[in-house]
Amino acid sequence: MRQSSITYPSNVYSIHHDQVLPNILWIGSEGGGLYKYNKDTEQIKLIPYTLIKDETKLLGTFINTIIQETSNTFWIGTELGLNKYDKNKEQFTHYTHNPQKQNSITYGIVKTLLLDRNRNLWIGTSTGGITRFNMTKNIFENHIHDVDNKSSISNNSILSFYEDKNKTIWIGTMGGLNKFNNLNKTFTTYTQKDGLPNDTVYGILEDEKENLWLSTNKGLSKFNPETEIFKNYDSDYGLQSNEFNAASYFKSKDKTLYFGGVNGVTYFKPDEIKENPFKPPLVLTSFKKFNKEVKLDKDISYVKEISLNYKDTMFSFEFSALNYYNSHKNQYAYKIIGLHNKWINIGNRRDISIANLNHGIYTLKIKGSNNDGIWNKKALSLKLIITPPFWVTWWFRFTIIISILSFIGIMTFYRINLLRKRNIFLRDSIKERTKELELAKNEAERANRVKSDFLANMSHEIRTPLNAVLGYSELLKDNIEKKENASYINSIISSSSSLLKLLNDILDISKIEADKIEIKYEAMNLISLLDNIVSIFAFKIKQKNIELFLEIENNIPTNIFFDELRLRQILLNLVGNAVKFTETGYVKIILKSKTNTDYLELEILIEDTGIGIAKGQEDIIFNPFVQQAGQDNKYGGTGLGLSITKKLVELMNGRITIKNKQTKGTLFSVIFKDIGLNPKTNIQTKDTKIRKKLKIKTKNSGIMKKPEEFKVLLNSLKEKWKKTQERFIIEDIETFGNEVLKIADKYNLMPLLEWSTLINVHIESMEFDELSKTMKNFNVIINEIDKEINEVTI
Numbered sequence: 186m187r188q189s190s191i192t193y194p195s196n197v198y199s200i201h202h203d204q205v206l207p208n209i210l211w212i213g214s215e216g217g218g219l220y221k222y223n224k225d226t227e228q229i230k231l232i233p234y235t236l237i238k239d240e241t242k243l244l245g246t247f248i249n250t251i252i253q254e255t256s257n258t259f260w261i262g263t264e265l266g267l268n269k270y271d272k273n274k275e276q277f278t279h280y281t282h283n284p285q286k287q288n289s290i291t292y293g294i295v296k297t298l299l300l301d302r303n304r305n306l307w308i309g310t311s312t313g314g315i316t317r318f319n320m321t322k323n324i325f326e327n328h329i330h331d332v333d334n335k336s337s338i339s340n341n342s343i344l345s346f347y348e349d350k351n352k353t354i355w356i357g358t359m360g361g362l363n364k365f366n367n368l369n370k371t372f373t374t375y376t377q378k379d380g381l382p383n384d385t386v387y388g389i390l391e392d393e394k395e396n397l398w399l400s401t402n403k404g405l406s407k408f409n410p411e412t413e414i415f416k417n418y419d420s421d422y423g424l425q426s427n428e429f430n431a432a433s434y435f436k437s438k439d440k441t442l443y444f445g446g447v448n449g450v451t452y453f454k455p456d457e458i459k460e461n462p463f464k465p466p467l468v469l470t471s472f473k474k475f476n477k478e479v480k481l482d483k484d485i486s487y488v489k490e491i492s493l494n495y496k497d498t499m500f501s502f503e504f505s506a507l508n509y510y511n512s513h514k515n516q517y518a519y520k521i522i523g524l525h526n527k528w529i530n531i532g533n534r535r536d537i538s539i540a541n542l543n544h545g546i547y548t549l550k551i552k553g554s555n556n557d558g559i560w561n562k563k564a565l566s567l568k569l570i571i572t573p574p575f576w577v578t579w580w581f582r583f584t585i586i587i588s589i590l591s592f593i594g595i596m597t598f599y600r601i602n603l604l605r606k607r608n609i610f611l612r613d614s615i616k617e618r619t620k621e622l623e624l625a626k627n628e629a630e631r632a633n634r635v636k637s638d639f640l641a642n643m644s645h646e647i648r649t650p651l652n653a654v655l656g657y658s659e660l661l662k663d664n665i666e667k668k669e670n671a672s673y674i675n676s677i678i679s680s681s682s683s684l685l686k687l688l689n690d691i692l693d694i695s696k697i698e699a700d701k702i703e704i705k706y707e708a709m710n711l712i713s714l715l716d717n718i719v720s721i722f723a724f725k726i727k728q729k730n731i732e733l734f735l736e737i738e739n740n741i742p743t744n745i746f747f748d749e750l751r752l753r754q755i756l757l758n759l760v761g762n763a764v765k766f767t768e769t770g771y772v773k774i775i776l777k778s779k780t781n782t783d784y785l786e787l788e789i790l791i792e793d794t795g796i797g798i799a800k801g802q803e804d805i806i807f808n809p810f811v812q813q814a815g816q817d818n819k820y821g822g823t824g825l826g827l828s829i830t831k832k833l834v835e836l837m838n839g840r841i842t843i844k845n846k847q848t849k850g851t852l853f854s855v856i857f858k859d860i861g862l863n864p865k866t867n868i869q870t871k872d873t874k875i876r877k878k879l880k881i882k883t884k885n886s887g888i889m890k891k892p893e894e895f896k897v898l899l900n901s902l903k904e905k906w907k908k909t910q911e912r913f914i915i916e917d918i919e920t921f922g923n924e925v926l927k928i929a930d931k932y933n934l935m936p937l938l939e940w941s942t943l944i945n946v947h948i949e950s951m952e953f954d955e956l957s958k959t960m961k962n963f964n965v966i967i968n969e970i971d972k973e974i975n976e977v978t979i
Contacts, residue, residue, distance in 0.1 A: 194220055199432065201251035201259075211259070213248025219261060236265070244268055244279045250298045250432065260306060262295030267308055282313070290316040291327045297432065299346035301354060309343025315356065328372070330360075336371035339363055344431050347389035347397070353410070355397060357386030362399060362408070375408070380415030382406050388434030390442050392455035400429035400444040405451070416558065421511055425449040464561035465508035465515065467553045471536075473501045490568040497571075501538040504565065506553030514556035521569075523547035544573035704836055708863050709749040711742065715774065718756050720942045722772075725764050732771040733764075741776050745785060746861035751833050756789070758830045759853050763793035767850070770794025785860040794850040798843060806843065807831040895932060896974050899967065902928070906963055918960070919948050936966045 194214030203209035212220040218234040235242035245263025252260050259270040266281035267290055282292040293310030300306050306318040314329035315338060331337040340360025347355045354365040361376035361384045376384050383403035390398045397408040404419035404427045419427050426448040433445030443452040468486045472479050474497055481488055493500065506515045518528045519537055524547060531537065537551075552564040575581055719735050726733045756774075763772045775790035798806060807827050834841045839857040846852055902925065909921045922944035929937035940962060947956035 198248055199251050201253060204253050205256040211251050213251055213261070214246075216246050218246050219243055219248050219251075232270075238279050238281075240276050240278070243270070243277055244281070247294070249294065249296050252298045252300055254300060260298055260300070262298050262308070264294045266290065267295050267298075280318075288323075288325050290318070290325055291329060293341070296343060297345055299348060299354070301348045302352055307346050307354065307356075309346060309356070310341070311343075312341055314338050314341040315343055326370075328370075335374075336369075338372050339374040339376070344385070344387050345389050345434070347391065349391050349397070349410070350395060355389050357389050357399065359385050362386050362389075362397075364410075375413070375415075379413070380406075380417070382415075382417040382419070387429050387431045388444055390434055390436050390444075392442070393440060394455070396455065398442055398444075398455065400434055400446070402429070403427050405429075405444065407455075421514070423451075425451045460557040461508070461510060461555045461559060463508060463555050464559055465506040465553055465555050466561060466563075467504055467506050467551055467565040469502055469504050469565065469567070471503035473503075475499050476501070488567070490570065492570040492572065494572055495544050495574050498542075499538065499540045501536060502549070502551075502567075503536045504551055504553075505535055506555070506561070508553075508555040511556035516554040516558060516560075517551065518553075519549065519551045521547050521549055528552075542569070542571055544571040544577065546570050704748050704751060706746045706748055706861065708744060709747055709752075711745055711747075711776075712737070713743075714749060714753060714756075715776070717942075718753070718760060718774070720939075721757070721945055722760055722764050723942075726772070729764070729768065731764075731767055731769060734771060734773040736773060736775045738777050741778050741787075742785060742862055744863035745787075746863060747857075748837060751837060755830050755833055755855065758826045759791045759855070762826065763791050763795060763851075763853075766795035767793045768795070770850070784858075785862055787857045787860055789855045791853040791855075792846070792850065794846075797845050797849060797851050800845070807841075896971075898928065899971060899974070903967060906967075910960065910963075915948060918944065918956070922948075934970065936969065940966055 194212055194217045196215035196217075197212055198215050199213035201211040201213075203211065208223055208225045210222040210224065212222055212229075214220065217231075219232040221230045221232060223229075233242045234246055235244060236246075238244060243261065243263070245265035245268070247264040248261060249264070250262040254260060257272045259272065261268040261270055266279060269278040269280070271277075280290050283289040284292075290308055291310055291313035293313030295308055296311050297309040298307065299309075304320050306320060308316040308318060310316070314327065317326045317328065318324075319326070328338050330339065330341045338356070338358065340358035342359035343356060344359065345357035347357075349355065354367075356363040356365065356372075361374050361381060364373040364375075365371075366373060375381055381399070381401065383401035385402045386399050387402075388400040392398060395410065397410060399406045399408060404417055404424060406418070407416040408414075409416075418424060425446045429444055429446040429451075433450075435443040437443065439454075440456075441452055441454050443450055469488065470485065472481065472485050472488075472491070476499075481491075504517070506512075506517070508515055513533060515533060516530070517533070517535060518530045520526060520528050521539070521542075523545060524542070539549075547569040549567045549569055550564040551567075552560060552562065554560040715735055715737070719733060722733060760772065760774060771794055773790070773792040775792065777788040777790070779786040807830075831841050834855055834857075837857060838859070839855055841856075842854045844852055905921060905924075909917050922941045925937055926941035926945075928934070929941060940959065943959045944956065947959060
């Protein structure tokens with residue numbers, strides 16, 4: 186042997202025979218790098234290596250695998266990643282895991298490589314699964330184990346690759362054998378439960394019949410990919426050991442398969458392996474009851490039938506297949522016809538125990554195989570007869586059935602007679618009770634009518650004195666100087682206002698229940714009513730700094746036949762609630778309609794961005810005295826407003842619904858059908874979106890035409906106001922305000938029009954502090970108008 190200054194590797198991990206230069210071997214070592222060995226000159230050369238990236242050196246010292254792509258291109262897997270080696274240029278391209286870069290190989294030591302026939306480089310790692318490198322497109326595709334995905338690779342520790350004759354890629358892992366499905370990029374896994382002797386698959390080779398041979402930690406296995414059947418071989422068949430090594434497998438040109446293990450190398454030609462063709466017969470060798478041997482009239486091997494008592498709840502059989510070569514590998518299976526028809530494989534166990542078998546007739550069948558798994562399909566058959574206890578025999582059951590039927594007949598006759606008598610008693614009792622209930626019902630209805638009639642008839646008598654209390658309390662408030670007394674008056678006003686609101690609601694709902702509400706269908710101007718509603722709430726809207734919108738579809742008629750008073754009451758209640766419960770955002774009044782020649786279907790939507798309705802309360806919010814959850818003293822209320830509104834809507838053949846908006850607030854929908862159209866009706870042709878804001882104007886164009894006539898009318902108003910203000914009765918103030926509203930509308934007096942509107946707003950909302958302040962503005966407005974008249978007449 187020639188001398189060399191280079192130290193030879195002591196622990197070889199991998200060897201590759203150069204495909205172009207047959208005298209060159211490439212040797213990968215454990216920690217010593219890559220060596221180039223010339224068999225002719227016996228010279229060995231160490232390829233320079235590095236532990237940091239340097240394109241002139243190999244990255245890594247543990248050379249786990251070497252494959253050759255072309256005459257000059259090699260792929261080398263190390264503990265630091267993947268190296269591509271250009272032999273001519275003596276340059277390396279390094280591929281390592283980069284978590285910041287998607288197009289990189291997976292993490293872990295590169296343990297094995299495969300270059301398939303589609304120019305894909307398969308890279309198997311120790312802990313990071315597989316990277317498939319498409320060298321044509323320069324794309325890396327990673328496959329790692331996912332516990333939630335059964336179609337992923339079964340284990341991240343990759344030990345071997347193999348591409349079979351059909352271009353199917355097989356992967357050996359620490360978690361079984363995997364087949365790559367190229368169409369959907371998934372994996373099919375085979376493990377011990379499928380027949381593998383062990384889940385650690387070190388090596389994969391293919392024989393000429395397209396069977397795969399697998400080396401594991403528990404022997405060799407022959408796998409048929411078509412039938413998916415495993416045939417396993419252990420040391421009893423002459424293997425060097427049951428344990429094999431990783432990366433230690435090879436197929437020679439003469440089709441011999443080599444597998445290296447812990448005790449040497451096992452090699453063989455698959456075509457020369459012959460299976461044991463003998464199909465062994467099966468014989469019974471023992472019969473036991475409760476684990477005690479039972480002696481029969483003849484030898485157990487000749488017995489074809491055994492009778493047992495129902496008390497024999499546990500018995501067992503022993504048997505044997507007459508195959509004496511590696512007999513401990515004989516396999517057995519059994520089934521009990523009459524209990525189950527599926528063969529139960531019991532491995533190499535030669536006995537079965539049967540417990541708690543019900544009485545009846547069964548057939549026990551047992552079959553066996555030889556050491557190579559060749560089964561004798563002619564099974565041993567034994568008839569089992571379990572005799573029943575006397576209480577399940579046919580004559581005993583017949584006797585019991587006759588006795589039961591006789592007893593049932595007697596009891597049925599007795600029961601029918603008893604039920605007949607009881608039905609007569611119940612019929613008489615029901616008649617008497619029905620009379621009592623009818624009397625009680627009539628009495629309750631009469632009492633309810635009396636109550637409702639009383640409340641409806643006493644409406645004026647109850648409201649008038651309470652209005653007087655409120656009026657005089659307001660007058661006293663301005664004349665009291667002591668703060669303590671003023672607070673008492675404020676308490677009286679607040680309590681009286683709440684009481685008046687409650688009484689108003691109770692009296693309204695009582696009128697409805699007593700049928701005192703009369704619906705009057707008269708010609709009315711729908712648009713004027715809506716403008717009036719907007720004006721009523723304009724002051725409150727301005728105070729709360731929110732917006733009020735009135736949106737009217739193009740086809741809404743202006744003149745209809747309807748009860749204007751009740752429609753006004755409905756709108757005041759719904760819009761009032763929307764304004765009251767909205768702190769930011771807007772309130773919308775939206776009108777939609779469907780019309781034909783004579784009738785109108787009108788839908789009124791009241792939308793707000795307020796606090797909304799609590800979930801689950803949409804169906805009960807219309808009940809009397811029900812307030813939505815979360816409504817505190819800030820909002821107050823009696824819980825009757827929506828109940829009154831619903832009853833009014835239904836009296837007018839309408840329907841009201843409510844729902845919460847997805848964002849914030851509520852949306853009320855009121856639908857009236859078959860509304861008559863006034864022949865003089867006009868269709869609203871302009872979309873309307875109104876934000877009402879009150880302003881006091883100083884010019885009054887209406888008085889320029891007839892100043893003298895208006896001066897007389899103005900003096901009359903002054904006298905009436907003086908008396909109304911002195912009495913301070915809410916109903917009188919409301920009447921005076923309506924009179925002023927008509928005059929202001931006739932003469933186009935904007936200050937008086939807005940003043941009378943505010944009076945109505947404060948009365949409707951029970952805002953008596955604001956009412957008192959607005960009342961004081963009357964004389965100021967009158968003086969301004971008086972001054973304007975004098976300027977005209979001079």
